[in-house]
Amino acid sequence: MARPDDDVRVKDLWRGLGLPGIVDVHTHFMPERVLAKVWAYFDGVGPLTGRPWPIAYREDEEERVAALRSFGVRAFTSMLYPHKPAMAAWLNAWAADFAARTPDCLRTATFFPEPGAAGYVRQAVESGARVFKCHVQVGGFDPNDPLLDDVWGLLAEAGVPVVTHCGSGPVPGRHTGPEPVRRLLARHPRLRLVVAHMGMPEYGDFLGLAARHPGVHLDTTMAFTDFAEADAPFPAGMRGRLADLGDRVLFGSDFPNIPYSYLEAVEAVARLGLGDAWVRGVLHDNGARLFGLDR
Template identity: 75%
Template structure:
């Protein structure tokens, strides 16, 4: 469990050092309680996949998790949620819409799955005000090039609504993870605003290539550069200069609450990259504020 007092002060010092108006966190998880419990059970057992234990630092009640983000100075965040089978996504979208309505700093988040009717409920979520979508290729076990999803990618590209996509092969590869399936989607929908979760871990270089090729491709920092991730999938030092060049397309993400270290650690390792305070301000606030058109 997190002891927020000292950590809150540490986050506040980070915010002050970089003259930030607050943090925009593009990758936080809120979902129905019984679904979240199953996610936590997965992480409790994930050691055999990664060879490393994965304790949940913020295994708190929902109201406390919301309060913690407020204490950390997060001015906008998401409720990343995702189905692992057909028939779940529309129900999850209903829950997420209600959560965003009662949680002022949460961006209305939605999701989808390759199934009949997917375009209809994605359009309905957009009409209801969804501002960001989550696609989890690894957990869903689906091919992003599935013909059922082609109209969905087109709708999101037209609406200019970003989709945070777990498409890299970390922490364990899936049948359709890696850069190739996403590259095929982008070839058909070059204006699709994809945010590659976890910097594309562990295929960092290949996803940076996609960001250089497609101006609407972004990457979130979620877990990347942390001591935990560096033991499993280290970010190549040779690629660091490309992070500076793509500074307007890197977004802060934390994976809160499902992280095996304190929230402030993700901020400290972004700072530790040594790319300068302007870069840190853009990553931790400016880029997200621009993407989501925050006032």
């Protein structure tokens, strides 16, 4: 878990690579009562995963923002997601306010298959949303639901990245896995889709989709860490494919909901042995390019 010198060790790592900091595309900030329910889910997830999932950074909002800044994270997100209708627009309003008072947060929005979804997604895009979160597993919906046709078309046209939890980890959902995403990309090939968690555990399938679709990226959230490797190890034979897609692999941490330190998330990427240039791209440059950040 977290140690007092983790911030120093994280900074030493990215400074040693000549970087100005870290771009973390997968961090969670949301209304406190919603976050409390998320934490309660992880507190009780043991029976589903077969082991406990302690929250490493169970602190108030101000302390969590300060922690990311102490690690040298220069841009992060407020990943939030609805699990039922009539939630998304409210979450988007909260996220807009959070980004307004937290300038290093990339303004984040979300959606759910419901009447009116295209309207509030359009409003979010036009008012400055820079990234969306789609959680197929928690939402329990097919990304190809007809209620989302206009949403995907709008986001593809606008070129706004959508971080999408579509892999079947930590437990499969009715609509998780590569096939729904394959069908989605066939209809919207220009989507900037960021596959969360490297598509864990269907790594190969999602690497294949990224190889065929230049708008598809993958984030490293939880992948390669000792915690994830115990249940869903990334095949060593696929590391060459990771190197080939180096400009479309983005760093994500899942902060604050991780059962280990932020340092572990960063070191897990650095120790893959794919070279300093690849690590520089993942920790900073690829995300900076995707979101148009100045170095």
